[in-house]
Amino acid sequence: MRVLIAEDDSVSRLVLRKALEEMGYSVLAAKDGEEAWELFQKHPFPLVISDWMMPGADGIELCRRVRSLREKGYTYFILLTARDSKEDRLHAIESGADDFLSKPLDRAELASRLSVARRILDMEHRLREANEELARQKEELELKTQALEMSQEMIQQANLRFRELFENVPVACYTFDAGGVIYEWNRAAALLYGWQEYEVLTCSIFDTIIREEDRELMQELIQRVMRGDGSTVESVDRCRDGSTRYVLRSLFPLHGSAGEVVGGICASVDITQRVEYERELRALNERLESLAFTDALTGLLNHRAMQDHLAEAFARARRGEDTFSFVLLDIDHFKRFNDTYGHQAGDEVLRLVAQVLQDNTPSDSLVSRYGGEELSVLLPGYRLKDAIPVAENLRQAIAAAPNPYRQITASFGVAEYMPYMHSPSDVVEVADAALYEAKRAGRNCVRPLLGGAHRQAA
Known part of the structure; x- marks a missing residue:
């Protein structure tokens, strides 16, 4: 597989290139975002690994430019960065980034991220073939x-x-x-x-x-x-x-x-x-629609699907039709778990937690893999006081779930829609702040926040 890397630090660029070539990848390296963009326009790559902070066009700008060339097929974009704040990562995801690599480079993490990239690119290739087959059948x-x-x-x-x-x-x-x-x-x-x-x-x-x-x-x-x-x-x-x-x-x-x-x-x-033919087309269309809004690993809604449902719930709440609460949860010490038992075990834990959430959430709720080891639950019609027991029940169910490794726990942040909020991201921001409080309190607990309380605390 051909890989384009963009890194302004020559030593980091050399280390990354050598690691990729030793893994069997064909690598083309650029010293900054502008050079990488010129190379990409000439020879589109299925995989791009870019440093976040670079002079001129940084990693975020390069990602936006790559995403603008949709007709050239899908490119999996990994940002190489030392940044780890939720706000930075959310900004990167909204700009089109697929994944992140932490600096300094960890070869095991690099191999794991590349494995995920290959699976997603393979799925995209099969989706493209399915679309071509649909077009042929339509004709x-x-x-x-x-x-x-x-x-x-x-x-x-x-x-x-x-x-x-x-x-x-x-x-x-x-x-x-x-x-x-x-x-x-x-x-x-x-x-x-x-x-x-x-x-x-x-x-x-x-x-x-x-x-x-x-x-x-x-x-x-x-x-x-x-x-x-x-x-x-x-x-x-x-x-x-x-x-x-x-x-x-x-x-x-x-x-x-x-x-x-x-x-x-x-x-x-x-x-x-x-x-x-029509029956087959309907089945294929249903399958394609499912793939577009489903996380491949857990079978839950993916980040994009949850954003859509969150926007719909927010619009209903703004019209005064119904309120809602939003829960963010993060598997405690997940990176340490991956480092100890391996990424395959980490995938098993993600699937286990996803199943626990599906089995223990109300029937009208929506569950998603929000990103990495972070999951979310949308609770339509729930006030904060009603959502807290739901989150606590989920926390206990996760802690009690049997697995062949060690006890799995999770930290929960709960937020409720408030009339002064301007967008769905305001609800997410409050839930994220509540999640931070849960982690600061020692993890494996539920912390609610009223809208605005996190700003006052800051």
Whole structure:
């Protein structure tokens, strides 16, 4: 995999480049953000590792520029920094950064971050392939829709020149009387349904191709035909071998010499393949939508999805419809856990905590992996006094959850929407400050904050 690095410190640049090359990566190094941007425009890279603080275009600006070239595919962007404040990291994530590497460089951490990057880039590649497949299937469906429209036009022509063309029309056609008795049956109908003409003449359509559950609807359609009105419906018909086919059924009245309605003609276009394509497309679209808003590791909502739900809850609260509370929690000493047991064990712990949250939160709540080892819970309709017991219950459930390593605990910060707040980030800021208080109090506890209290404390 090709990697672009941007680092203004020559020693750090050399160390990072050597580490990447020893891991098998093809590396191109730039001494600052501007040089990296020029290289990226010429040769887009799937992975960029950039120092945050650089003269000229810093890491944040480089990230914004990379994100502006969406047509060149997705680039996983890692910021190399000694900064570790929540505000800085939130700012970086909002600017498009995917992950962070702490300075000085730790090779084990670098390998772990790169493993995550490869998994995400692989998922993005598979999503892109799925989109291309969807586009191909859409084109096929459009072609089949055009074919269906052409078939319907042919049906209208057959109605005008019935005696001449009926037998040769490439659409399954049959005529019937007011009771549904068949009087003509063309070759296309024999191919579609498996019954030959001599087998169905003077038989009822209700004894041959119409399913029992569709009897009432078909009787109503025949009555409409006998009143001189046509109709087109999608239906499921029976075949001789017991199988079923999806059809687009068009019914038209047949008139006698005096203009009276003497019966009807039905033209059935086989749309089974189209229906199956549509079903597959719906399933793929649902899968794509799920991937776009789901954290791959835990199965929870991802940061983007939680931001969307938080914005909706904030808008409802501003309109006076409903209040809400927001909980931020952080797994205690998670980095130490990773260092002791390895990142695979860390992933297992994240999945375990995610499952505990899902099992113990109210049914109308929303749970997300907010970032790294930080998770969040949105509680619609909950005041602060109601949200605190929920958070405490979650804290106890996490501490009691069995795992093969050591006891897992988490610190919780709880905030409630207040009318003076201007944006969802205000709620997050209060919850984050409350989380900080929980950590300062020794971790493994719940700390609530009223909006504004964190500023007064500061």
